[in-house]
Amino acid sequence: MNKKISVFTFIILLSISNIYSNNAQIEIYNQTIMPKSSKIGYLQFANQEPLLIHTNQIFKEEYSPDWIENNVQKEFRYGFSKKYSKELALLLPIKETIYFSLITYQENNISLSLELSSKEIIDIIYDKSLNQIISLNFR
Numbered sequence: 438m439n440k441k442i443s444v445f446t447f448i449i450l451l452s453i454s455n456i457y458s459n460n461a462q463i464e465i466y467n468q469t470i471m472p473k474s475s476k477i478g479y480l481q482f483a484n485q486e487p488l489l490i491h492t493n494q495i496f497k498e499e500y501s502p503d504w505i506e507n508n509v510q511k512e513f514r515y516g517f518s519k520k521y522s523k524e525l526a527l528l529l530p531i532k533e534t535i536y537f538s539l540i541t542y543q544e545n546n547i548s549l550s551l552e553l554s555s556k557e558i559i560d561i562i563y564d565k566s567l568n569q570i571i572s573l574n575f576r
Contacts, residue, residue: 476576477538477550478559488547489537491568492561496551502527510569521573528557546571 451558472480476561483493502518504525509517514547529551531553539552558576 474536474538474552475525476556477536477552477567479539481537481539483532483537486540487565488540488568490551492537492549492551494536496529496535497533498530500525504529507569510564510571513571517573521575524575 468495474480481489483489495504498504500522505514505518534554536552536554538552541548544565546565547563549561549563551561552561560572560574561570562572564571
């Protein structure tokens with residue numbers, strides 16, 4: 438009888454430890470192993486950062502003068518619209534998957550890269566305080 442209780446207890450403990458170890462392994466995977474792109478480096482998911490959620494939303498919108506007004510810092514709007522209007526008019530709204538690089542924080546700005554499933558790369562620099570675009574670069 439004692440052997441049966443011991444074996445039963447051992448099986449229960451082994452099952453519980455296996456359940457917790459699987460959860461710990463999943464958590465370690467989520468925290469340490471991230472997907473990596475050969476073009477933009479480690480990738481982040483759009484639902485992890487407010488800036489990525491914002492970026493995902495604005496690139497899914499139709500391009501218009503209002504898009505420039507709402508998303509580009511005031512001092513850069515004229516040059517930005519002259520330089521990027523044609524590309525953005527053809528590109529937006531993006532219907533394909535957008536992959537986000539890790540965000541780089543600098544003193545006055547924030548930069549990140551987008552990789553589209555069509556393999557086009559867009560580098561973006563945001564003003565840190567306003568969360569508006571300062572610069573855009575297509576690679």
